[in-house]
Amino acid sequence: INAEYGHILSGHTSCVNSASFSPDGSQVVSCSWDNTVQLWSVKDGKSTHKCIILSGHTSYVKSASFSPDGSQVVSCSWDNTVQLWSVKDGKSTHTLSGHTNSVKS
Numbered sequence: 001i002n003a004e005y006g007h008i009l010s011g012h013t014s015c016v017n018s019a020s021f022s023p024d025g026s027q028v029v030s031c032s033w034d035n036t037v038q039l040w041s042v043k044d045g046k047s048t049h050k051c052i053i054l055s056g057h058t059s060y061v062k063s064a065s066f067s068p069d070g071s072q073v074v075s076c077s078w079d080n081t082v083q084l085w086s087v088k089d090g091k092s093t094h095t096l097s098g099h100t101n102s103v104k105s
Contacts, residue, residue: 015032018064029066035061038053056095057077058077071086072093079102080099082099
């Protein structure tokens with residue numbers, strides 16, 4: 001993933017499905033076929049970026065995005081769930097289940 005400063009953010013072990021900036025531009029959230037969501041700190045513009053791996057999905061993660069205030073991330077997966085994550089500590093705060101098929105957006 002190329003951040004705002006042109007650096008490559010490496011860490012996923014499979015295809016990246018989406019990536020987007022936080023509302024304040026200091027972080028990037030990415031999701032992948034490796035079943036993870038990753039939070040990247042990109043505010044310093046340096047080539048080394050802090051990364052927090054959000055693990056909890058059991059299948060491909062199709063989409064992830066920040067809440068309007070940047071305090072949470074929502075992700076959806078082929079495991080038929082939507083998960084809410086705390087940006088502060090990287091922990092899952094809620095798992096929304098009930099879909100009968102993969103959630104793609």
